[in-house]
Amino acid sequence: MRFAPEAGQRFILTVDTEEEFDWTRPISKSGHTLHSIARLAKFQEFSEAQGVCPIYLIDYPIATSPLAAEILKPAIAAGRAEVGVQLHPWVSPPHDEEVNQFNSFAGNLPHALEREKFHRLHAAIEQNFGATPLIYRAGRYGTGPHTAEILSEHGMAIDTSVRARFDYSAAGGPNYRDHPVTPYWLDRSNGLMELPLTSVYWGILRQLGPWLYPKLWRTPRLRGALARIGMLERIPLTPEGVTLEEAIRGIDIAIDEGLPILVFSFHSPSLAPGFTPYVKTEDDLDAMYDWWRGVFAYLRQRGVQPSNVKDIMRSVELATTARPS
Numbered sequence: 001m002r003f004a005p006e007a008g009q010r011f012i013l014t015v016d017t018e019e020e021f022d023w024t025r026p027i028s029k030s031g032h033t034l035h036s037i038a039r040l041a042k043f044q045e046f047s048e049a050q051g052v053c054p055i056y057l058i059d060y061p062i063a064t065s066p067l068a069a070e071i072l073k074p075a076i077a078a079g080r081a082e083v084g085v086q087l088h089p090w091v092s093p094p095h096d097e098e099v100n101q102f103n104s105f106a107g108n109l110p111h112a113l114e115r116e117k118f119h120r121l122h123a124a125i126e127q128n129f130g131a132t133p134l135i136y137r138a139g140r141y142g143t144g145p146h147t148a149e150i151l152s153e154h155g156m157a158i159d160t161s162v163r164a165r166f167d168y169s170a171a172g173g174p175n176y177r178d179h180p181v182t183p184y185w186l187d188r189s190n191g192l193m194e195l196p197l198t199s200v201y202w203g204i205l206r207q208l209g210p211w212l213y214p215k216l217w218r219t220p221r222l223r224g225a226l227a228r229i230g231m232l233e234r235i236p237l238t239p240e241g242v243t244l245e246e247a248i249r250g251i252d253i254a255i256d257e258g259l260p261i262l263v264f265s266f267h268s269p270s271l272a273p274g275f276t277p278y279v280k281t282e283d284d285l286d287a288m289y290d291w292w293r294g295v296f297a298y299l300r301q302r303g304v305q306p307s308n309v310k311d312i313m314r315s316v317e318l319a320t321t322a323r324p325s
Contacts, residue, residue, distance in 0.1 A: 001183050003260050004318035010307035011262040013054050016086055019061040020275040027104045029090045039271035041071045048080050050296045053308040057086035057137045063124040076131050082308050084135035085122055092117040102172040107144020115150045122154055135309050137161050142173050152190040157313050162196040165234055198263045199236040200253040237264045239291040240278040248298050
């Protein structure tokens with residue numbers, strides 16, 4: 001896949017915009033809350049001040065929330081934010097499946113049920129946010145054999161469900177351990193690309209990361225020791241569980257490896273204390289905003305510009321027009 005050369009290296013900020021629920025308890029279609037929605041207003045203002053266009057990947061409880069629409073719709077209409085789809089099947093109608101861990105990965109559902117859940121969610125976003133979403137992330141990164149077909153059928157341009165370097169097969173989900181980190185076509189004839197979340201290996205042994213890191217999965221102390229002494233560390237570009245210093249190391253590796261687009265992500269419930277393991281207090285929340293300030297400043301220093309779905313698709317079209325591959 002090619003991008004217009006003048007686009008340079010860029011980054012996008014994706015927000016898994018979702019309800020709050022207890023991550024330590026079994027998945028349920030009830031019992032969630034929406035308290036952190038109100039915090040989206042501050043984050044949008046912060047992002048705009050930083051010159052960044054957040055991409056809100058919205059699931060059904062958010063898509064049908066009048067408050068979420070009130071906060072985000074003006075920014076989306078003005079092009080200061082974008083909206084996408086995030087499918088949490090356990091809270092998305094129709095509720096025809098048993099709610100369990102296996103079925104929490106939408107790609108494990110029967111084709112017709114995955115399609116109908118996606119269709120209703122997509123329609124709710126169009127109706128309530130006044131924009132047609134063009135980007136998708138499966139909740140829990142749970143794509144399946146029919147996901148790309150469903151996305152193409154609905155005119156989606158980008159899937160960003162692949163969390164490269166991660167394996168969710170032990171829980172019944174997909175294994176992305178060996179997937180590329182760079183963008184690639186899922187369905188070129190219908191203009192559907194995969195834009196993986198950015199995770200890199202850092203350290204002296206990073207070239208062996210794809211082979212060595214999975215072998216250390218059952219020895220977390222050894223993984224931690226290798227990271228501390230600069231031998232091997234897996235770094236996803238997220239403020240959740242990753243320090244600013246680690247993120248900067250990850251950015252450097254991604255830039256040096258020539259990734260055309262760096263994909264950052266986090267969960268919207270982290271915008272309020274007490275709803276994720278990463279933000280338990282207001283001090284933790286302040287620290288997360290400081291993390292973003294540090295990351296944005298470093299990206300500017302390295303010449304990596306903010307982007308969004310519209311610009312990404314335009315740069316692909318320009319590259320294709322200039323020199324077909």
